[in-house]
Amino acid sequence: MTFGDRDYPAAPYPGARPDRSFVHDRATGHPLRPDHTALAGWRTEQGTDLDEWLAARGAAPLAERVPVLCYGSNACPAKLTWLRETLDLPGPAVLLRATCTGIGAVWAAGLRVVDDQRPATLAALPGVRETHAVWLATPEQVRVLDECEGRGLRYRLARVATGEVRLDDGAVVDRPLAYVAAPGGTARLTRHPLLVDGRPVRCAAVGQAEAAGLTGVVAEGDGLAVAVLDGAPVPADHPGRLFVPGTLQPGASHWSSLAPHAAGPPRRAELAGRPGVCGWVVDLADPAAALSTVEEYVGAEYRRVRVVLAGGTVAWTLGRAGPAEGLPELAAPWGTT
CATH class of the missing domain: 3.10.490.10 (Gamma-glutamyl cyclotransferase-like)
Structure with missing residues (x-):
């Protein structure tokens, strides 16, 4: 109400x-x-x-x-x-x-x-x-x-x-x-x-x-x-990490485009409230630059959103409304290999 x-x-x-x-x-x-x-x-x-x-x-x-x-x-x-x-x-x-x-x-x-x-x-x-x-x-x-x-x-x-x-x-x-x-x-x-x-x-x-x-x-x-903080805050800096499934994961076909932006080793992660949606969380040296790279890769139909990982950590990912019940779609076109 x-x-x-x-x-x-x-x-x-x-x-x-x-x-x-x-x-x-x-x-x-x-x-x-x-x-x-x-x-x-x-x-x-x-x-x-x-x-x-x-x-x-x-x-x-x-x-x-x-x-x-x-x-x-x-x-x-x-x-x-x-x-x-x-x-x-x-x-x-x-x-x-x-x-x-x-x-x-x-x-x-x-x-x-x-x-x-x-x-x-x-x-x-x-x-x-x-x-x-x-x-x-x-x-x-x-x-x-x-x-x-x-x-x-x-x-x-x-x-x-x-x-x-x-x-x-x-x-x-x-x-x-x-x-x-x-x-x-x-x-x-x-x-x-x-x-x-x-x-x-x-x-x-x-x-x-x-x-x-x-x-x-x-x-x-x-x-x-x-x-x-000096100057105005930058939304991309909050948080300074990215959740990636699919082809941007370590060892997958497009990891090389994200790897230069990583600050430390990536870690396995799962989305809270979405059992089975797994990927990797990557700390970012320059979040704005890294997110720009990923956004260019996945295309305009996807947009940047914050997600909660199991345990409470917050990360960026790229998602779009799925075809059923408005569920965020996080895999395609990221791929699986």
Whole structure:
């Protein structure tokens, strides 16, 4: 059942958010469910492949989006509408529920300029499990988030290697993007964690009404292992591996065209939810270049999609809707030898 923004208000920060995956557009949320037989891997409640739903609205498919971990207000439907009305956020926003282990939201030392509420920041939290969301965002949507989050001033956009982020479809998001505290800054603007009695305060444990009045000291760091991103994120880099059946497998007739792009030895793999669909997963030195090579080989009828492998690893592959029940076709014309 669809829902409206008033079901999930933005105040007080960080606002309310659905306990489910959803796509949000025009002040309306549409629940999503994982489905490994869908080419996008997700369907609306009506059974429509999410990529088809997005295409009907002139929006980019999931393959042209990047995973951004949302642990504060950006998973709140009313906040999404505010972004559209205030910062011209374009197109539908895809938010997938995520279980985060070893990382989570804590209260920042600085306050928000607009309303003196205390914002959240991301920190390492060993042994802690929290539920947040991964926004599969277009590059244009990331630019809006950059402005909203004060990228370079309050937060940095970085790939986070600490902890685990697992979606409802079993996918483990490899080093997701997230807005993490920027170094330096004034006491009011800093987004480093606030330490009270020497420890960060989890947002899940203390509400905004109490958090705004907390006193403590600014932490020297957040405990995260990150790679700060310069410039705009590239969808092809998420993930940096490719699942190949058929003639592009090691030892098969066209392996030589993919082999120069491999970063390390390939590994045997099987698709989650598709017993018997086996192949190899290849880590890529330059994902964009490798994917271009493979796309040229398989032809225009196939398109790039992300798939979940047994165990949760996410990889690219090339697929098309099959003749029956919309099942992704992954073998022909890849061949078998």
